[in-house]
Every structure is written in structure tokens, then in C-alpha cells.
Amino acid sequence: ESADVVVLGAGPAGLVLGILLHAAGIDCVILERASRTQVRTRARAGFLAPNTVEILDRHGLADGLHRHGRRHGTCEFRTQDGRFRLDYGALGQGAQHHVYPQQNLVTDLLTHYLDLGGRIRFRTEALAVRDADGNRPSVTTREPDGGTTRWTARYVAGCDGRYGAARRSLPPGAVRHHRYDHGVTWLGLLAEAPPSLDAVGYAIHDRGFAGHMARTSEVTRYYLQWQRGTPADAWPEQRIWDELDLRMGAADHGPLRRGTLLERGVFDLTCDVVEPLRHGSLLLAGDAASLLAPAAAKGANLAVLEAEMLAEALTDALTRGDTAGLDSYSDRCLAHIWRAQEFTGWMTRLLHAPPDPDQDAGSFFHAALRRSRLASLRTSRIHQDWFAENYVGV
Numbered sequence: 001e002s003a004d005v006v007v008l009g010a011g012p013a014g015l016v017l018g019i020l021l022h023a024a025g026i027d028c029v030i031l032e033r034a035s036r037t038q039v040r041t042r043a044r045a046g047f048l049a050p051n052t053v054e055i056l057d058r059h060g061l062a063d064g065l066h067r068h069g070r071r072h073g074t075c076e077f078r079t080q081d082g083r084f085r086l087d088y089g090a091l092g093q094g095a096q097h098h099v100y101p102q103q104n105l106v107t108d109l110l111t112h113y114l115d116l117g118g119r120i121r122f123r124t125e126a127l128a129v130r131d132a133d134g135n136r137p138s139v140t141t142r143e144p145d146g147g148t149t150r151w152t153a154r155y156v157a158g159c160d161g162r163y164g165a166a167r168r169s170l171p172p173g174a175v176r177h178h179r180y181d182h183g184v185t186w187l188g189l190l191a192e193a194p195p196s197l198d199a200v201g202y203a204i205h206d207r208g209f210a211g212h213m214a215r216t217s218e219v220t221r222y223y224l225q226w227q228r229g230t231p232a233d234a235w236p237e238q239r240i241w242d243e244l245d246l247r248m249g250a251a252d253h254g255p256l257r258r259g260t261l262l263e264r265g266v267f268d269l270t271c272d273v274v275e276p277l278r279h280g281s282l283l284l285a286g287d288a289a290s291l292l293a294p295a296a297a298k299g300a301n302l303a304v305l306e307a308e309m310l311a312e313a314l315t316d317a318l319t320r321g322d323t324a325g326l327d328s329y330s331d332r333c334l335a336h337i338w339r340a341q342e343f344t345g346w347m348t349r350l351l352h353a354p355p356d357p358d359q360d361a362g363s364f365f366h367a368a369l370r371r372s373r374l375a376s377l378r379t380s381r382i383h384q385d386w387f388a389e390n391y392v393g394v
């Protein structure tokens, strides 16, 4: 089988790319490992930046988001010494987030793509991309019935995330792979409960970080810093809620609204960047290009930004033979990626002292630096403006 562009993965990156290519009259197909139901129900991100909303608006993809999403512009930092709020939506450039669960966005995008008549194959796993250094790359897939198929293309777009086939198929030495481990692990929780505060909550506690992020009026995301290697189901629900209460200072600031924990996932705060984002006719976008720690909620936003840039570049190349956009694609994306990595790293160090296994003196030092960093954020308008600009920016 064949298509001019074979897109691997139907996450935000692959679907936005597929829609824009299809709208530009480019022959493309999306190959997705998961089933349609899995794609539509995976709860992940929720905070969309103004730039993301602008991109979705530009292409008529933001109806659901405007109808059901909510604007959000406040975060609250809690420590054992008290709490303070930042109305980041009124600071910096005065921009807010839209809160709209990623699975709802993905569902909207998928519906749009299918309504356009877009081609997509579910339960079709890309195994390898071959001949990317020539101009006739191919993708081998495992089909739902267990058979294999070979897809030929002009270009392959790797939007299949961190563990996808695109990354795996890069020949050794073709790109550099920069990795960093923040040395911290989070337990991510989805609770069937309304939000407990009208702000993103970041709690910095001697026992570790705890976080609160609104999703919908019925579902709220919580995070607990977690011992690396401990399974997600190691604690009963009661103990998790008690620990969230303790770290978030519920005794002083009011109780959390408890509910059944619908989902638990453990993830290490690691990040990486593939550089460049292109090897011949294979181009990477989204998590396949760069993975960010979730502290600053940047991943889905970068995925949408890169998908739009890649769609324009591929359209120019395929309709007019103009490859300037493809040639500069990697550099243009990397500028955004490193900006997002830098802020995410800053945010992660605000919430966590770097691991310092050997001495108490070191951990005291880092805890004191963190307190000072927070005090600056609490009191300096310039620091607050900088925070706000970066927090909602991509």
C-alpha cells in the first residue's frame, strides 16, 4: 500500500498533521497501534496554551474546546509556611490556559479527520521505518490479524510518541539523543471528584511534592511525588488521600474533595530531545521529537505547534517542490523545544530539590534555595511576569 505521507500515531500531533495535510489535498494515511476506543479515552493532558488554541481556531478545530473547555489563570503554591496565589492570567502577557481534557480534544480531532474522509488504520502497529535516507521510505506494520504490510511513501511523519517506531528506526549516529533524568518520580491520579480549589495547586512539603489540576467538574487530576520503583497500586485509596491532605495542608487550607481513584500511573520525570528532528524523509513531531516532564504542561502544546509547522512544510514540498520549510523544520522546532525544556526544568527544580543522596548538608542547601526561589516568586512582580509568560507560552 502507499500514500504520499504516512503518519505514525493518532495523538494530538498525528491527528492535527493528518487533518491539515488532508485539507491541503495531500494523500496521507494515519497508522495507529491502539484501537479507536483506546485513542478516544486516554486521559492525559488538560492545559492548552493560547497559542495552541489559536492554531486550532485557525483550522476550525476548536469548537468543542470553546463549548466545553474552561479558561484558567490561577495557581496556588503551598508550603509548610503558608500559601500564595499567582493570577498568572493577569500577569506577563495577560494570557490564560484553556482547560480541556486531551482525550476530548483527540476525539474532536478524530471526528474532524474522519468527516473530511481521512484515512486511518487502527490496531496497526508500525514496526520499522526503512530507507528514510532515500526518497522512497517505507513502513512495515503489523495488522490487526497478525499479518504484516509494507507501506511506501514520499515522507514518513513519526508522531508515535516516545516508544514509537520512528525513534527506534533512526540509524545509530544519524541523530543525537539528549536525555536528562530529573531523578524524581510522580504518581499521577485521576479522581472522580470535583476540583478542590479554583487554581492549579502546587504543594511543596518535606514529605514530597503534591499537585492538584482541574480537569472537568467531575474529574480532577492529582499528583504525588512517589518512591521510584514502587508500583502504582502499592497504597490503598485512603492512604493516598491522607497523604494528599497532609502535603497539601488540608488542615490549614481546607479539605480536599475525595472520590474514587479512576486511574493511577507512575512516571519518572525524565526528558529528552532528538536532534535534529529529521533523518532524510523521516520527520519527528510531538513526544517522538522531545519528551518533557509534566510539571509545566507543555507536551501536548508543543505537539500541536510542531504538527502545524510540519504540515505546512510537507505541503510546500509536495505541491510546489519547495523544500525550504522542511529544511528548516528541525531548527525552528528546536528553538521552541529548548525554551519549553528550560522552563520545565526550572519548574521541576522549584517543586523538587535535585536528588542529593550523599549528604544532609546538600539537601538543606537545596531546600533553602527552593524557599528563596519561591519567596522571589511571591514578592517580585518581575519574576511573576516572567513566570506567567513562560507558563502559558509555547
Ligand code: RFL
Pocket: 008, 009, 010, 011, 012, 013, 014, 031, 032, 033, 034, 039, 044, 045, 046, 047, 048, 102, 124, 125, 126, 127, 159, 160, 161, 162, 163, 164, 165, 188, 267, 285, 286, 287, 288, 294, 296, 297, 298, 299, 300, 301, 302, 303
Ligand atoms: P501521543 O499522544 O503519545 O500519541 C502517540 C500515538 O502513537 C501511537 N503509537 C503508535 N502507532 C503506530 N505504531 C507504533 N509503533 C506506535 N507507537 C505508539 C500511540 O498509541 C498514540 O496514539 O503523542 P503526541 O501526539 O506527540 O502528543 C503528545 C502528548 O500526548 C503529551 O506530550 C502530553 O500528554 C503530555 N502531558 C501534558 N501536556 C500538556 O501540554 N499539558 C498537560 O497538562 C499535560 N499533562 C501530560 C500530562 C502527559 C502525562 N503522561 C502521559 C505522563 C499529564 C500526564 C499524566
